[in-house]
Amino acid sequence: MLNDVDYLKQFFEPESIAILGASSDTTKPSSKPHVSLIKRGYKGKIYPVNPNYNEIFGHKCYPSLADIPGKVDLVIISIPAQGVYAALEQCIAKGVCAAVIFSSGFAEIGLEGRLLQEKITALAKESGIRLCGPNSVGLINTINGVMASFAHIVDIPDVASKSVGFVTQSGAYGVLIYAEALANGVGFNYFVSVGNEADTEFADFLEYMIHDSATKLVGGYLEGARDGAKLRRVAEKAAKLQKPIMIMKVGRSKVGAKAASSHTGSLAGVDQIYDGFFKQTGIIRIDGYEELIAFAPFTSAGRLPQGKNVAILSISGGIGVTLADACEGLGLTLPMLKESTMAKMKEVLPFFASAQNPIDMTGKYMTHPHILLTCLNALLEDDSIDIIFANFELFEPYGVEIARGIIDIYNSTSKTIVLNPWVYPGTDEGEGVRELRRAGLPVFFNPTLTVRALAQMADYAEFLRKRKNREYQIPVTTRGERSKVELNDLEGVLSEGISKNLLASYGIPVTKESLAQNEDEAASMAGQIGYPVVLKVDSPDIPHKTEANALKLNLSTEEEVRRAYKIVLQNAKKHKPDARINGVLVQEMLSEGIEVIIGVTRDKVFGPTIMFGLGGIYVEVLKDVSFRVAPLSPGDALDMIKEIKGFELLKGVRGKPSADLDALVDVIMKVSAMVTELKDQVEELDINPLIVYPAKMGVKAADAMVVLRSS
Amino acid sequence: MLNDVDYLKQFFEPESIAILGASSDTTKPSSKPHVSLIKRGYKGKIYPVNPNYNEIFGHKCYPSLADIPGKVDLVIISIPAQGVYAALEQCIAKGVCAAVIFSSGFAEIGLEGRLLQEKITALAKESGIRLCGPNSVGLINTINGVMASFAHIVDIPDVASKSVGFVTQSGAYGVLIYAEALANGVGFNYFVSVGNEADTEFADFLEYMIHDSATKLVGGYLEGARDGAKLRRVAEKAAKLQKPIMIMKVGRSKVGAKAASSHTGSLAGVDQIYDGFFKQTGIIRIDGYEELIAFAPFTSAGRLPQGKNVAILSISGGIGVTLADACEGLGLTLPMLKESTMAKMKEVLPFFASAQNPIDMTGKYMTHPHILLTCLNALLEDDSIDIIFANFELFEPYGVEIARGIIDIYNSTSKTIVLNPWVYPGTDEGEGVRELRRAGLPVFFNPTLTVRALAQMADYAEFLRKRKNREYQIPVTTRGERSKVELNDLEGVLSEGISKNLLASYGIPVTKESLAQNEDEAASMAGQIGYPVVLKVDSPDIPHKTEANALKLNLSTEEEVRRAYKIVLQNAKKHKPDARINGVLVQEMLSEGIEVIIGVTRDKVFGPTIMFGLGGIYVEVLKDVSFRVAPLSPGDALDMIKEIKGFELLKGVRGKPSADLDALVDVIMKVSAMVTELKDQVEELDINPLIVYPAKMGVKAADAMVVLRSS
8 A cells, every 4th residue: 555645756756767759859848858867867767759769869769658668657748738648548558657747738728628637637547647737847856866847947056955845836936936946055855846736736745745854844836725635634744744834825915816716727715714724734824935945944954943032143233123123023022131141241242232132242243253152152041042043244364263163052052043144245155154054054144034934933833832732632523412414404594593503502602592483472582581682583584684674682671572573573574575584583682792703614625714803893894804724723713813903802901801712712613613514514604793701701692694505 | 505415515525535544454444445445446635644654555644634735525534432532623623524433432332432422513513524423334435436434335346237325324234235235236326324423414315315316216224313304304305306215214123123222322213103204205114125126226217107007917827926916915906907908919829818917928928929029019008007017038049139129118108117037046147138238128036026116116106196286285384373371381281171272272173061160060061062961070180081980971961960060070089189170071972973093292203293093992902003293284194094904994884974084184184283383382192082973074072181391
């Protein structure tokens, strides 16, 4: 039995590669991988296939795949779209396990191409051959020289330090990212352009790379995920292996989302859901490739920050202030240093320097660079500091000596030390910096990007710490009390009463209420529930009861209830004469609290997705909401509550007590359990509002609506 | 009479330069400018001054300034702090107009240095000599080779294209920015490190550079402005000359602000006020020097976008989506293209390409690059488009031909065209790109930074357009009705009644109200005002009437008023037995509306500064407020209203009508007039809440507090 990722091994570790459509014409795409395989010293067998040649670039050329004497592991298909299906049949006949398809003219060109693509997908599923593409610029493994790509990437000279894997849904942009990374000294082990994803997809290659021990960081360019559940499993494996995944997910804007979706034909989904999903699964979302490049040295150094407390040490007050702003803006903190730490530094700093964080070593550093080592040592001993960001210059004649001092300090601690030597562009970095590099220490140049990467690294480390805690375990969902049979009798929008019964069956607190069929029943129920009460029409066809004026609040006497019963029914019928009316709900009138909304939608990519926000204008006007994909953990639920700006209100402001966050988390968890279990039945759910009372006083759903999937 | 900036000319256009503390030792700071003046071909006279030498680097060396035979325009002072005062006396005796002081050991080292600095400041004011520094790394003019700096900047080879001036409050960081800019092909005409600003300051040099015709863009690194009013005048001049100012203002974070303030000893002020001030004056705030570098080509091209509608044309769907996201995230819009535009493009694009914005030219571009020209021409004719962002590749054998086509198109239009050719890092940019450069067209490489710069340019162009409109003219403020004498009798916190009288005297609508001294008066006043009424204690010592329980709302009968009168007084006295009590305010009870807050504080840098926000939790919890410095224009007032996130609420949501924005603008303008006129008297002002009613229905101040300056 193959492991989850073993089946992709033939793409990256083939012992033999055939090139369909091989050519000696170096302007042809098919010649690129051929030339590059040779140039990059690929050790396996290379079989060009083309009936028009006897030999290409020193390799015997075969008229067809069948004519190749040995086994073929990987086939590069570089022929017109029309011939691809037949070529794949030949591959299957030959026992080939994997094929990279450069050819375009599939789903990206419309209906005709889509049909052709569906044919090759079916063929792959049926035969077991794995495909990358079509419409892929190819893939490469720079470690063993598998250059199965016709893109410019095969021409870019490699760099010594490489530990990144990269998967892209845009061939051209992916190549640009690869080139920029290498120009910045960040090398890739693997690069895959997934093309139209007729068979393998983005998440499959992420998974392969995560399991590669030489790969410390996996990056991706993503327009839309195919399968949210698969991406989630991959992210969970990555977290277990402590391998960060950084994804440049495009389509934040409306226009961008539309273009992304039409570009790859993938389901873009709601972009904000990706934000929640990424937070939940520890995937680091980036807006540009610069962030991947800046982050890579952190992962190759392999040291995780123990917290978010930063000390900044610099040789310019200006840089210190700029770094402090950048750190605080990204959620890192600059704590006060201990008196003892400052005292040690004051011994070497000029009398007028404050030794406060950010620490300015002043111009004295230029004549006495050893003060850097004293300051670093002092900061190492300060347990209020997790991260030291050192901005300095290494110059003659002290460069190598200071560098060695830094190396000793770096190796003596497990704290994160960010080394940001000051090298003027266009000048030699000097022996000191080279000494740092030789010792394998990570050095960073652009201070702004480095702080961003540092913040991402600190967030990632926090994510890894958190997920070990019990509250970040996803509970096993248990069957609710309500039977599926009952649900199966219903469809479409459920009335408030029925919706609340369903919620209550999962343990979610709802208003005390009964469904009255006449005035007398209403009056008697009101008496049982206790005044004041609320009367509302209960109808699946009137979801907006306020608009219909089919709801009366704060009724204090039997007389009021009887009058309200008539009016509510009358207005409901006037609003929608053909509405199906279950009766009139008699409901306890809830006391005031903070109104929040919990909503669930079935996202096409991620399935049931929970939204949280404060009620009223916060959601509608300020769009202050957070998302998480079900099922989630209590920690996720609390995170999504804390994520909204209005959280301050729940925390308790102006002397008011904190809201009952435990009860709120509990309801979100119950909603998560319910929609996970009923994911094939529930299309939508809306608890609006849920009233949240002060701590220990609970929450209650005042109104709710469930929409079932139409079968 | 010297023009405002002529007095600084001697810094940049001196006919002779003396160097105090000159040395032949090239490790000494003083040798740097000397060597560089020679190397960069400075045409004026150079006079080294040092009694220990006869000659340095081929120039006759003088024992003292007095010994120099001719006139000396500029003196570089590179001697220990203790000798600077005497050196300046010699400069004055010699008739020197300007001196750059490298020496440190002044205000930055504490009290002793500050006293020394105050002495040289006084000497400068008295004699008229102008100083740059002390603690400055110097200044340079790259056009005429005035290299009056000891910093690394003098060693960096210049570039051909230069049109930037730069002023910095951090010497070291400024030098880094200079180096980074030059490494990216952006050259500086001027660079000034202002040091401790003992005499000249940041804004003075900005002003000088703005008036230089070769300088198209002025940048700055700022920790804290000395004089808000001066900076405002300079910004206004810059706007008149259409010269953008870009300032990297640090100190956004609390720690950063504190460090910046202790670093230069300048008054950092409230960072958020800078945001408002910059918006008001058209200064572009940047967070990093990368933004200055990316922006510079826009200014040297000298074309202002006519609007914010962007068409994106790219050779990769991925790039197109990424650019679309970036544009929309920064306030640019990607409109739908006209049918006729799309039809023209569809003639050359592949059948499956959509020709929608963002436009993907697809792989067809690589074989048919002329389609770029067809698309550009089609977009030029589409009047829904102001800006074309073209992402393309120029390759052989078509590169030069396509480039020439682009040049013709560029020169045929006044639309902004952003040329973003795709050049892999480390590869030759090619003849095509060189052809674009030779024709003087601006080319941009990093797409993310370019979009940000484009958005800033579009915002700046909008600012220039807006300031020509009447509503952006600042009205001449007129004396209010209230006499200063009356105000002069008061001090400290004014009671609500007196505060509102003051507001009313400036035409600001306040509640109908009277001050009652006894129950009978209260009852009779309530009758005159009309029920329901509010009773509040009127005391300068009880600003928080709710806390003191000295306020009763919604009183509907005389009996209630009489009872409330007693309770209010009683509670006020209990809350603060020694409070000065003016009486009890009888006030109309306002009907519901939207509560907003208008506040004024006297900022140490900018003077009276107006804050606006929605009432209650919006300000207190969500910190959703905007600032502008008084006096402001009606356009500024409307901008500050629209800037807050809660503006949606004022616009009218959920079927509610829009709030009376005209009346709101009017009140802000009256507050602006009042605090401008009374800027020496008013320390603080708070209208909280101001009730805003639907359009045409006005606003009314429900409560207010004025605090006068203590004399």
